[in-house]
Amino acid sequence: GQNIDQPTEMTATEGAIVQINCTYQTSGFNGLFWYQQHAGEAPTFLSYNVLDGLEEKGRFSSFLSRSKGYSYLLLKELQMKDSASYLCAVREDIGDSNYQLIWGAGTKLIIKP
Amino acid sequence: EAGVTQFPSHSVIEKGQTVTLRCDPISGHDNLYWYRRVMGKEIKFLLHFVKESKQDESGMPNNRFLAERTGGTYSTLKVQPAELEDSGVYFCASSQTGGNNSPLHFGNGTRLTVT
Numbered sequence: 001g002q003n004i005d006q007p008t009e010m011t012a013t014e015g016a017i018v019q020i021n022c023t024y025q026t027s028g029f030n031g032l033f034w035y036q037q038h039a040g041e042a043p044t045f046l047s048y049n050v051l052d053g054l055e056e057k058g059r060f061s062s063f064l065s066r067s068k069g070y071s072y073l074l075l076k077e078l079q080m081k082d083s084a085s086y087l088c089a090v091r092e093d094i095g096d097s098n099y100q101l102i103w104g105a106g107t108k109l110i111i112k113p
Numbered sequence: 114e115a116g117v118t119q120f121p122s123h124s125v126i127e128k129g130q131t132v133t134l135r136c137d138p139i140s141g142h143d144n145l146y147w148y149r150r151v152m153g154k155e156i157k158f159l160l161h162f163v164k165e166s167k168q169d170e171s172g173m174p175n176n177r178f179l180a181e182r183t184g185g186t187y188s189t190l191k192v193q194p195a196e197l198e199d200s201g202v203y204f205c206a207s208s209q210t211g212g213n214n215s216p217l218h219f220g221n222g223t224r225l226t227v228t
Contacts, residue, residue, distance in 0.1 A: 004155070033216065042117070042204070042219035043156075087156065098169055101217075103148075103156040 004104035006088050011110045020073045020107045022088030031091040034073045038084045083111045117220035125226045131193040134223045136205030144208040151201040195227045
C-alpha cells in the first residue's frame with residue numbers, strides 16, 4: 001500500500017541547521033516534492049527530486065534515495081520565518097499516463113530565537 | 114502573474130445545507146486539482162481536471178460532492194447536503210502541464226466548517 005511518514009513536529013534554533021526526513025512506500029514512484037506551508041496560507045513548492053542525490057537551492061536542499069524510499073529536506077541558517085509545516089509528497093504513476101500525489105501529514109517546524 | 118485564488122476563504126454552514134467553493138487557477142494552466150485537508154491529517158486528493166474534462170475523480174468521497182469546470186477556466190466544488198465530516202480546508206491547485214516535475218501552485222484554501 002501507500003504510506004508516507006514524516007515527523008509530526010520538530011524544534012530548532014535560529015541560525016542552526018535542521019533535517020526533516022520523509023520515508024515512503026509506494027508503487028510506480030515518479031518523483032518526490034517538498035512543499036512549505038505557513039499557517040493559513042497555501043502550500044508553496046520548494047523542491048522536486050526524481051533521481052538519487054542532493055538538490056541544492058539556496059538555504060534549502062533536498063535529498064533522495066530511491067532504493068531506501070527515503071528523502072530529507074535540509075534547511076540551513078534557519079530564520080524565524082522558516083517556522084512552518086513542511087509537506088512531503090510522492091508522485092505515483094497509476095497507469096494510462098495518469099499520476100497522483102500522495103501526501104505526508106506534514107512536519108511542523110518551530111524555530112526558537 | 115495572479116496566483117490561484119479561492120473563494121470564500123471561510124464558510125460556516127449547518128449540516129444539510131449546500132456550499133459551493135470556487136477556484137480560479139493561474140491563467141493558462143490546463144491542470145486543476147482539488148484537495149482536502151482534515152485537521153491534523155494529510156492532504157487528500159479529490160479530483161483532477163485537464164481543461165474542462167475530469168481526468169481523475171477517484172478521490173471524491175461520495176456523490177454529495179460535485180465538481181465542475183465549464184469552459185476549462187474556473188472550477189466549482191459543490192457539497193450538497195453537507196455533513197459534519199466534510200469540515201476541513203479545501204485546497205485548489207493548478208499546474209501548467211502534467212509533466213513529471215511540474216509543481217502545483219496552490220490557492221490559500223477554503224476553510225469549511227459544518228456544524
